[in-house]
Amino acid sequence: MSDARIELAPGYTIxxxxxxxxxxxAGHHPETTGGAHLRAGETVDELLRLVDAGITTFDGADIYxxxxxxxxxxxxxxxxxxxxxxxxxxxxxxxxxxxxKLERRHVExxxxxxxxxxxxxRIDLAQFHWWDTSVPGWLEAAxxxxxLRRVGKIRHLGVTNFDREQVGAILDAGIALVxxxxxxxxxxxxxxxGLVELARGRDVALLAYGTLAGGFLTRxxxxxxxxxxxxxxxxxxxxxxxxxxxxxxxxYQHLLASLEEVASRHGVSPANVAVRWILDRPxxxxxxxxxxxxxxxxxxxxxxxxxxxxxxRELLSRALEGFPGPTGDVYHLERDRRGAxxxxxxxxxxxxxxxxxxxxKEDAG
Ligand SMILES: NC(=O)c1ccc[n+]([C@@H]2O[C@H](COP(=O)([O-])OP(=O)(O)OC[C@H]3O[C@@H](n4cnc5c(N)ncnc54)[C@H](OP(=O)(O)O)[C@@H]3O)[C@@H](O)[C@H]2O)c1
Numbered sequence: 328m329s330d331a332r333i334e335l336a337p338g339y340t341i342x343x344x345x346x347x348x349x350x351x352x353a354g355h356h357p358e359t360t361g362g363a364h365l366r367a368g369e370t371v372d373e374l375l376r377l378v379d380a381g382i383t384t385f386d387g388a389d390i391y392x393x394x395x396x397x398x399x400x401x402x403x404x405x406x407x408x409x410x411x412x413x414x415x416x417x418x419x420x421x422x423x424x425x426x427x428k429l430e431r432r433h434v435e436x437x438x439x440x441x442x443x444x445x446x447x448x449r450i451d452l453a454q455f456h457w458w459d460t461s462v463p464g465w466l467e468a469a470x471x472x473x474x475l476r477r478v479g480k481i482r483h484l485g486v487t488n489f490d491r492e493q494v495g496a497i498l499d500a501g502i503a504l505v506x507x508x509x510x511x512x513x514x515x516x517x518x519x520x521g522l523v524e525l526a527r528g529r530d531v532a533l534l535a536y537g538t539l540a541g542g543f544l545t546r547x548x549x550x551x552x553x554x555x556x557x558x559x560x561x562x563x564x565x566x567x568x569x570x571x572x573x574x575x576x577x578x579y580q581h582l583l584a585s586l587e588e589v590a591s592r593h594g595v596s597p598a599n600v601a602v603r604w605i606l607d608r609p610x611x612x613x614x615x616x617x618x619x620x621x622x623x624x625x626x627x628x629x630x631x632x633x634x635x636x637x638x639x640r641e642l643l644s645r646a647l648e649g650f651p652g653p654t655g656d657v658y659h660l661e662r663d664r665r666g667a668x669x670x671x672x673x674x675x676x677x678x679x680x681x682x683x684x685x686x687x688k689e690d691a692g
Pocket of ligand 1: 348349542562598626
């Protein structure tokens with residue numbers, strides 16, 4: 328497991344497999360099951376198992392209801408047992424309605440609220456998102472976050488879902504960006520359209536999400552017909568659209584069969600091959616793999632042991648030719664709020680996540 332960890336910035340090391348926390352948030356599952364995975368004590372115990380196995384980095388967001396507080400309990404549990412703290416990454420996602428009137432104090436209040444929920448004095452990595460880049464203000468907001476980094480509330484600054492040009496503009500403004508979190512997988516190779524080159528050239532680490540397409544890149548879906556009913560969670564709803572617009576169900580099934588073929592050569596699962604493929608891409612520092620528990624821990628550790636050889640890579644690159652994936656810059660499709668990808672997203676979760684917060688509900692108006 329020689330590449331199990333990576334230095335994201337000088338003196339700051341993370342695990343190359345990051346546990347994704349969206350799946351732990353109340354809003355990820357339909358109303359009927361929402362929040363069922365946030366059984367505080369049990370969930371913290373599950374997350375401690377990941378930490379002990381070397382998956383020490385966790386991805387959350389201020390809009391993943393309940394997740395920052397959960398990570399706060401994880402940090403507390405590590406403190407109490409006297410072990411090293413995990414690395415906690417969160418996101419700063421001002422609500423869409425707030426963007427035209429966003430001020431420095433709003434950004435600071437969002438960060439302060441995350442710090443309170445996490446029970447820490449400094450956020451390890453704050454990843455900034457701006458829902459609509461045609462609304463001016465994102466560069467200023469990134470600079471305000473960089474100021475919060477300078478005063479010590481944020482250890483490192485990242486962004487998520489910015490196009491290549493905007494990442495370049497943020498860097499050109501002298502903002503100390505260390506990472507961009509972006510959708511990148513065998514199904515969605517849009518970062519290869521220019522972002523990867525920029526990121527590598529300017530030392531911005533890519534943290535890839537969607538690496539299992541919410542579960543579509545696992546054996547569960549091998550040979551399955553295209554679902555036409557409502558899916559079990561928001562990830563599957565999202566990645567079904569990626570499959571539809573990236574090549575269609577048949578092409579996806581063919582790609583899944585190729586992942587299985589490579590997996591069988593090594594005695595692992597197609598999920599392992601999909602995540603290994605992304606970890607091997609130039610510029611990718613880590614793969615975020617979501618989960619409700621530690622149930623897939625043993626399998627995910629296999630990914631770190633897996634080494635793809637030339638024959639595997641050849642087989643996979645032929646399979647990828649048959650699934651071109653979505654086109655355009657990394658968040659182009661999603662940014663169209665009336666389009667299929669944009670219309671399934673929720674743009675007001677900071678207001679909903681903490682109705683008592685003055686930052687969100689009142690100001691988001
Ligand atoms: N920045 C953004 O806009 C953005 C967007 C989406 C996601 N994310 C981040 O990325 C994370 C991942 O989310 P995602 O939606 O892209 O999902 P994903 O990681 O592609 O897939 C997660 C699903 O895979 C299953 N799984 C995990 N390991 C497995 C294994 N070894 N074998 C079989 N199944 C396995 C999990 O199962 P269980 O449900 O059984 O645990 C879960 O349902 C999120 O939690 C979040 O942190 C960020």
